[in-house]
Amino acid sequence: MFAKLMMGAAAVLAAALFAYLGDRTIHAYGEARYRSGLADGQLRQMPGILSANARAAQAGLDARDRVIVADGMRDAELGRLLPQILSAQDKVTAYAASVAGRAACLGPDRVRSIEADRIALFPDAATNSAGGSPTGPVPADADAHAGRP
Numbered sequence: 001m002f003a004k005l006m007m008g009a010a011a012v013l014a015a016a017l018f019a020y021l022g023d024r025t026i027h028a029y030g031e032a033r034y035r036s037g038l039a040d041g042q043l044r045q046m047p048g049i050l051s052a053n054a055r056a057a058q059a060g061l062d063a064r065d066r067v068i069v070a071d072g073m074r075d076a077e078l079g080r081l082l083p084q085i086l087s088a089q090d091k092v093t094a095y096a097a098s099v100a101g102r103a104a105c106l107g108p109d110r111v112r113s114i115e116a117d118r119i120a121l122f123p124d125a126a127t128n129s130a131g132g133s134p135t136g137p138v139p140a141d142a143d144a145h146a147g148r149p
Helices: 002-097 099-105 108-121 123-128 142-146
Strands: none
Touching: 002 099
8 A cells, every 4th residue: 555655656746847847848948939039039130220320420420520621611711810810919019009009098087987887787896895996086197007118
């Protein structure tokens, strides 16, 4: 009787082991087929991905070329205007160095109007300024007080 019981238990155990191993084999085969299908799908998508990457790279190169062309045009325009700018700056500097230029640039009325504009635009700065009234008298000869010849 004990032998029949042991044979039945061994048969159940063998069937359970066979079922477990069969399940694992079927699962492994299904997983392999899934991975193979996934790889095939990804491989089919690869030309589209490569094409999109190539288009993005080309768009970047085109944008770089447009920036280079625009920078060259700006440099050419600046090269064309620079002599005029330097000439105008030299003329202004020469005029400011003359007696007539100093008088026009440093006139007391001009300084007072600049100070009045500053006070109108920035009233807090006028009240907090150290050193007396900002609209006080401006000396007639501003060059002597500025230390200029």
